[in-house]
Amino acid sequence: MTDVAIVGAGPAGTRAAEVLVRAGLRPVVIDEAPDSGGRIYQRPPRGFTRTDKTLYGFEAAKARALHAAFDALRPHIEFRPETLVWNIRQNILFTSHAGDMGEVPFGHALLCTGATDRIVPLPGWTLPGVTSLGGSQIALKAQGCAIGHRVAFVGTGPLLWLVAYQYARAGATVAAVVDTTAFTTKLRAMPGLLRGGATFAKGFYYVGWLRAHGVPIIEGATPLAILGSEAVDGLRIRTSGSEQQIACDAVALGWGLKPETQLADLAGVPFAFNAAQRAFLPQQDASGATANPSIFLAGDGARIAGADVAELAGARGAWAIVAARGLAVDHGEVTRLDAALARHGAFRSALDAAFPFPARLAATMPDETILCRCESVTAGELRATARAGTTLPAAEVNRAKALSRIGMGRCQGRLCSPPAAEVLAAALACPLESVGRLRGQPPVKPIPIMPRSPGSAP
Amino acid sequence: MTTQADVLIVGGGGAGCSAALHLALRKVRCVLLERGLVGGQASGVNYGGVRQQGRHPAELPIARRAREIWGRLPALIGTNCEFEATGHLKLARNATEEADLVAYMEVAKAHDLPLRMIGRNAIHEAYSWLGPTIVAGSLAPDDGVANPRLLAPALARAARAAGAVIRENSAVAGLAHDGAQFTVQAAGETFRAPALLNVAGYWGGEVAAAFGEPVPVSPLSPNMLVTEPLPYVIEPNLGVVGGNVYLRQIRRGNVIFGGGRGESDPGRPAARPLPHVSLTGMNLALELVPHLAGAQVIRSWTGIDGEMPDHIPVIGPSRTTPGLLHAFGFSGHGFQLAPAIGAILSEILLDGRTDVPLEPFRIDRFGPQDPLHG
Amino acid sequence: MKLKRLAETARPVIAFVLDGQPASALAGDTLLTAILANSDHVRRSEFDGGNRAGFCWMGACQDCWVTVEGAGRQRACTTYIAADMRIVRS
Ligand SMILES: Cc1cc2nc3c(=O)[nH]c(=O)nc-3n(C[C@H](O)[C@H](O)[C@H](O)COP(=O)(O)OP(=O)(O)OC[C@H]3O[C@@H](n4cnc5c(N)ncnc54)[C@H](O)[C@@H]3O)c2cc1C
Ligand code: FES
Numbered sequence: 032m033t034d035v036a037i038v039g040a041g042p043a044g045t046r047a048a049e050v051l052v053r054a055g056l057r058p059v060v061i062d063e064a065p066d067s068g069g070r071i072y073q074r075p076p077r078g079f080t081r082t083d084k085t086l087y088g089f090e091a092a093k094a095r096a097l098h099a100a101f102d103a104l105r106p107h108i109e110f111r112p113e114t115l116v117w118n119i120r121q122n123i124l125f126t127s128h129a130g131d132m133g134e135v136p137f138g139h140a141l142l143c144t145g146a147t148d149r150i151v152p153l154p155g156w157t158l159p160g161v162t163s164l165g166g167s168q169i170a171l172k173a174q175g176c177a178i179g180h181r182v183a184f185v186g187t188g189p190l191l192w193l194v195a196y197q198y199a200r201a202g203a204t205v206a207a208v209v210d211t212t213a214f215t216t217k218l219r220a221m222p223g224l225l226r227g228g229a230t231f232a233k234g235f236y237y238v239g240w241l242r243a244h245g246v247p248i249i250e251g252a253t254p255l256a257i258l259g260s261e262a263v264d265g266l267r268i269r270t271s272g273s274e275q276q277i278a279c280d281a282v283a284l285g286w287g288l289k290p291e292t293q294l295a296d297l298a299g300v301p302f303a304f305n306a307a308q309r310a311f312l313p314q315q316d317a318s319g320a321t322a323n324p325s326i327f328l329a330g331d332g333a334r335i336a337g338a339d340v341a342e343l344a345g346a347r348g349a350w351a352i353v354a355a356r357g358l359a360v361d362h363g364e365v366t367r368l369d370a371a372l373a374r375h376g377a378f379r380s381a382l383d384a385a386f387p388f389p390a391r392l393a394a395t396m397p398d399e400t401i402l403c404r405c406e407s408v409t410a411g412e413l414r415a416t417a418r419a420g421t422t423l424p425a426a427e428v429n430r431a432k433a434l435s436r437i438g439m440g441r442c443q444g445r446l447c448s449p450p451a452a453e454v455l456a457a458a459l460a461c462p463l464e465s466v467g468r469l470r471g472q473p474p475v476k477p478i479p480i481m482p483r484s485p486g487s488a489p
Numbered sequence: 490m491t492t493q494a495d496v497l498i499v500g501g502g503g504a505g506c507s508a509a510l511h512l513a514l515r516k517v518r519c520v521l522l523e524r525g526l527v528g529g530q531a532s533g534v535n536y537g538g539v540r541q542q543g544r545h546p547a548e549l550p551i552a553r554r555a556r557e558i559w560g561r562l563p564a565l566i567g568t569n570c571e572f573e574a575t576g577h578l579k580l581a582r583n584a585t586e587e588a589d590l591v592a593y594m595e596v597a598k599a600h601d602l603p604l605r606m607i608g609r610n611a612i613h614e615a616y617s618w619l620g621p622t623i624v625a626g627s628l629a630p631d632d633g634v635a636n637p638r639l640l641a642p643a644l645a646r647a648a649r650a651a652g653a654v655i656r657e658n659s660a661v662a663g664l665a666h667d668g669a670q671f672t673v674q675a676a677g678e679t680f681r682a683p684a685l686l687n688v689a690g691y692w693g694g695e696v697a698a699a700f701g702e703p704v705p706v707s708p709l710s711p712n713m714l715v716t717e718p719l720p721y722v723i724e725p726n727l728g729v730v731g732g733n734v735y736l737r738q739i740r741r742g743n744v745i746f747g748g749g750r751g752e753s754d755p756g757r758p759a760a761r762p763l764p765h766v767s768l769t770g771m772n773l774a775l776e777l778v779p780h781l782a783g784a785q786v787i788r789s790w791t792g793i794d795g796e797m798p799d800h801i802p803v804i805g806p807s808r809t810t811p812g813l814l815h816a817f818g819f820s821g822h823g824f825q826l827a828p829a830i831g832a833i834l835s836e837i838l839l840d841g842r843t844d845v846p847l848e849p850f851r852i853d854r855f856g857p858q859d860p861l862h863g
Numbered sequence: 864m865k866l867k868r869l870a871e872t873a874r875p876v877i878a879f880v881l882d883g884q885p886a887s888a889l890a891g892d893t894l895l896t897a898i899l900a901n902s903d904h905v906r907r908s909e910f911d912g913g914n915r916a917g918f919c920w921m922g923a924c925q926d927c928w929v930t931v932e933g934a935g936r937q938r939a940c941t942t943y944i945a946a947d948m949r950i951v952r953s
Contacts, residue, residue, distance in 0.1 A: 063922060063941070070921065076891035076943065079871045118764050125764045130935075132768055147923040157926075159904045159916030166920035174896045175871030201869045261914060262903055291923075404918070404926055407910035421568035422642035423527055423655070430526055433533060433638035441717055441787050441925035446918075473762065477717060477785035477925060479935055480771045717928070717936070718909040742909055783935020785928070 035352060036061065036124055036135050038116050038294060039143035041069015042338045043330025043345030045101045047141050050349035052107045054358050059109045059135055061116055061126065063476075067101040070145055070165065071338045073173050074098065086172055088197070089233055093338070111135075117474035119297045122325055130479045139325050139352045142295055143345055144332035146288035151393045151450050152410075153185075154400045155257030156284065164285025168194045177203035179281025183266045185254050186285040187212040188386040189234050194283065195246065196237040205246045206279035209268055211286070211389045213251030223381025231378075247277075253392060257282050286388055288335045289449060295333070296471030298326045304464040307383040308335065309390060310449060311468040317369065319348030320355075327351055340375045343368050393450040394457035402454065403447040405440020410454050413437050417458035427467040431455050441477055444469045494520045494654070494682040496838065497671055499661050499696055500689035502532035503827025504816050506644035506655075508686050510566070511835035513651035520682070521645070521653060522675045524660035528641025530690050530758065532824060534792035536713060536735060536747050537637045538726055539825045540577045541602055542629035543593065545801050547849035548826070549600040554845060555829035556631060562828070566647035570639040575737070577632030578607075578616070578725040580623050580777065586730035587625040594627070604629050618722055620779045634726050634737050637824055644828075661689075664699040666810050684812040686834055691755050691795035693803070693817025701809045703858040706818045709796035710751040712766040714774075714789045716781065718742030727777055734773035744781065746774045751791030762789040796820045797855075804830070804850035806837070814838065815852055866899045880949040894939035894950060895920065895927050905929060905939055906953045929953070 035051055037044045040062035051058045060067075066074045072087065072094040087094040111128065116135075118125040124135040148163035155161070162170065162178050164186055170176045177198060183206040184195040195208045217224075224231045242248060249270060258265035258276070266277045295313040296302070300321040302311040312334065319327040329348035330341035347368045354360050396402070398411030416425040416434040425431035428438075428451065437451050438444025444451070448469050456463045496512055498505050501523030512519040523529070539559055541552040563569050581587040590606060597604035607626045613619060616626075645655045659675040664685075666672075671685040687696040694706035723738035736746035748770040753760035767789050775781055795818035797803065802820060807813035814837060816830050823830075829845075836843040874889040881901055888897035895917050898905050904914035905927050917927035920940045927939040932949040 075871075078874050078891050080873070081870055085870075120761070120764060123764075147919060147921065157908070157911075157913055157915060157918075159899075159914050161918065163919045163921075163924070166918060169920040170866070170896070171869065174866075174891075174893065175869055176866040176896060176900075177869050178866065180865075180867050203867065203869060401911065404908075404915075404924070407908055407913075419646055419649075421566070421646060422639060423646050423649070423657075426657075427526075430529075430642070433528075434642065439788070441785070441928070442923065443788065445923050472788050472790055473764070473767075474786060474789065476922065477787050477928075477936075477938075480716070480775060480781050480784050480786060481935075482775055482782065483768060483772060783930075785936050787925075 034136065034138040035059070036137040036140040037143060038124065038140065039069065039145055039330070039332065040064070040067035040101065040110070041143060041145050041330065041341065042072065042097055043143035043332070043341040043348070044069070044141070045097055046342045046345035047143060047329060047349035048104050048108050049100055050346050050353065052104055054353040057107060057109065059111060061111045061114050061124065061135065063113065063115050065112050068094070068098060072097050073169065075173055079175070081175070097342070115476055115478070116294060117476060117478050119294050127478045130481045132483060137325070139327065139355060141319070141327045141329055141345070141348045141352060142332055143330045143341070144291040144294055146290050146331035146335055147445060148285040149287045149289045149388060149449055150284055150446050151286055151389055152396060152400050152402050152447070153254055153257055153284070154397055155259060155263070157401050157404050158257060158259050158263050160259070160263035160281040161257055162281070162283050164190055164194055164283045167283035168197065171197060171201055177201070178283060179263070179279070180204060181206040181279045182281045182283060183207045183209060183277055183279040184283050185209040185266065187389070188285065188287040189382070190285060190287070192234060192237040192241065196240055199241060199244060199246060205241070207247040207249060207277045208241060209252050209254055209266070210248070210250045211252060211254065211392060212386055216387070217385045220381045220385035223377065224385055287386060288331060290332050290335060292332065293443070293471045293475040295321070295326065295328055297473060297475070299323050300326055300328070302468065307380065309388050309463055317372065318351035319344060320351050324355070336375060336379045340372065340379070343371050343375070347372060388449070390453050393453035396450070396454065402451055403437045403440060405442050406436045408435050408437045413451060413454050414458045417455060425455070426459065427465070428452055428455060428469055429467065432469060438469050443472065443475070491679040491681060492520060494518045494680065496684045496686060497522065497673060497680055497682045498686045498688060499673070500687070500693070501527035501641060501645060501655065501657065502530055502688065502690050503528070503641050503644065503824060504819070504830040505686070505688035506641045506648060507827050507831025508688060508834045509648035509653040509655065509831070510644050510651060511831040512838070513648050513653035515835060515839055516652070517835070517839070519653050520680055521648070521655045522659045522661050522673070522680065523655070523657050526657050527645045527655065528638070531792045531794040532641045532827065533638055534790055535637045535824045536711065536745060537634050537824065538577070538735065538737070539572060539635050540629070540632045540726065540728070541825070542577050542579055542597070542604060542627065542632055543728065544822065546596050546600070547846070548801055549596070549602065550845040551826050551829050551833065553600060553602065554832065555826050558828035558832065559635070566643050568639065568643050570643055571636035572633060573635070574631055574633040576725040577629045577728065578626050579728045579730065581625045581730050582622050583624060589730045590625060590627045602629065603631055618778055618780055620776050622776055628725065632726065634739070640824070640827065664696060666700065666813070671812065684814070684838055687813065687815045687817060688830070689817055691793045693795055693815060697803070697815060697852065700807060700813055702807060702852055704803060704818070704852060705798050705855055705858060706795045708753045708755045709794045709821050710753040710760045710791040711747050711821055712749045712751040712762045712770060712789070712791050713745065713747040714762070714767055714770055714786050716744040717785045717787050719744060719784055723778060729777070734770065734777060736774050736777055744784070746770060748773050753791070753793045755793050758793055760791045760793050762791045794819055794821050794823065802850055803852045804833070805847045805852065808853050865903065866896060868900070877944055877946050879944055879947060882950070882952055888944045892944045894929060894937060894942045894944055897944040898929070898939060898950065909953070
């Protein structure tokens, strides 16, 4: 039976496929990328020669295991790489593969859609030379490139230190690591962080290594602007009252991750406000089941918790589907997964506390900052919608979008919606949750207009 | 708490907001009650066509009046809502369709609507980007386009400035009439007035039914798509005979096109474009403008309008309840009419007459309806 | 912006054409890498006119679309370079 579909072949999708195959099913696994692995364990293109150790560091063994698991599954699943799921309606996934449109009917679908960087726009962030933190890591891992010759890393969270470390190790010049979280905030979260065990130890290792190698590290700083007219030539920050300039030709920005929830939204899964992540997130139970009996969620696409949890959650979600189909469930395995997921949950809450989203930085960005880079809408233009001008004012994000075009571009608000919500809520002096969230609209990513014969879908 | 007004307006679409504006300008105390946000339904999500050409002859007098108001929106409400007289070019893809265009020339003439035929050679010369299957077109130079997201919020802002009470997130329930006054409940309050305007879009059917006048209105959800920004070349708003595709390009470069129908659940309310209809729409758009091949569609959407069996709205006084006026069921083409609807309704209420013939829009033209399934 | 190649530099060289000018990349480069190894930007914003060079490298931000002759619009960070590709920037 192929009517279980998995969207996303990262850690969650891979482990889910494994469970489903064990249960005697033959899932369809769909991913936009040419190969499995997802973002973190993305496989380099053919012909690349660096070792797993170089590419994945401490995570090399996990990467190898995950890749091997997927390769072993290949004969037992139907893998559709380079395929975008652009819409979901009732029990059909709508796909686009190099412009060819297809349909994948399903009885149950597990959405393992992963995450993208959570960004706070700064003046100058659209300049060539500025990338997301995740982007800078992909440049190195998947393309063997640094995003510039002197790179500054700005943001917060474990990924900030990891990528800076990877850059330095690979021979790039790290101009500075600018963490918007103060050391004391991290200290307060320490007891919880210690529960992370090895994960936390790795974080310490990267910071220590960077310090030992003379990389300037600035904590509790406020980034003010990325400087340059045609290209990046510096970064201006403020630390305890004084401003300082860092010379660099590239900047990577990232404040943790946000889930890719567009398909869950189109599938009608209800969303609820999550105060810790300052975002509306799809609602699911501990197994990944949602209010839509055909739709299950796992991994970072549902809740940001990292690759280890994604592997567990993928397997757990798959068992939930196995149970929903009335097939034999390995209850011992499920109990083990539930316990492991619960342990990680506590660590995750500590991480949220240790590396908070800099809501104030977002809310107070200067008026001239380009907030929506697709449509070139500035923070000032968004703020103007909160006041009555030639129209009624906007009290929530969807009208703000209608009036200002924020989030109306090619990326559909993927990047700008979290900071836009902060800016609007601050302008209205209301709680973040009361400005609501942008509604999802198909296609979740652009699809091409091509001549098609009617009914050509497979 | 009870609020007494002169007129209650149920629905904050283009029709309702323009009514609030025209009444407030004439110093009438009116309260507009909108379930969600003003312009949150059809009026805010439509295609943005401001078109007279091709309308049912009965609608043309209203459309002519509306067009005149579109031209002076900046003076009236302080913004043009991105209205631009780009011209509307209606295209024929074969001889039968061409005959249709020719026949409409007479209708246009009778209503002083500027319209001219463009033959096969001339049309490809004037619009070199048109696909080869186009054989002729008729151009209405005064027609154009506007930004639907702005119209209702701008009309409402101006209405509020003129003294109207605009209440959003105020779903109306408990509609009643005691012989002299209407009473409704909304957002935990009671509102009373001797007159009530039913401008509730698709849901106008429910309001009419509440006063014993059920009508056969059904939800209509035109399926819409928009591309990434492309170099600006398509100036006129494009339509075809039969209406299975329509397309326009805004100056920012995005191409907006529609065709076919999405799906909706007016009860929630929610509406969604349909994937197959979107793909078919792309094919139809390519036939009109072949250079769209390879361009990316970045978003699709639809909304909910009310459609009447004869595709023209209900406008005019109730047959059951004195003081009740209807204007709903615009059947997919009420955006252009909106600015005139408020003017017309305010004239009926305050002057007892209006200069456009409303006979064709009578609410009782469909004959008796099953009161439960109207 | 110029990328700095740090590793995997022994890959075969691939010739392509960028805005009518000959350019070269390495096998396995995405269009984004290929363009930024030769030039300082990938596209121009339609609305503010500023140069852009992608942002996310993972197909999320959509700020890297270019035109490939014969293949229509392509997202540079998720499309691999091929010999003699003719890329046109906006
Ligand atoms: C996708 C689409 C494309 C279109 N394209 C065009 C076009 O190009 N040109 C054109 O001229 N027309 C077009 N139309 C049609 C046009 O948008 C509508 O005819 C017009 O906007 C209808 O206006 P309205 O005020 O009657 O309805 P609406 O805009 O639907 O307003 C009715 C309002 O009443 C409110 N309401 C309902 N019940 C209650 C209640 N109990 N209490 C309080 N409030 C209530 C609703 O929330 C709604 O806001 C299109 C329509 C759609 C959906
Ligand atoms: S760089 Fe973001 S989509 Fe390509």
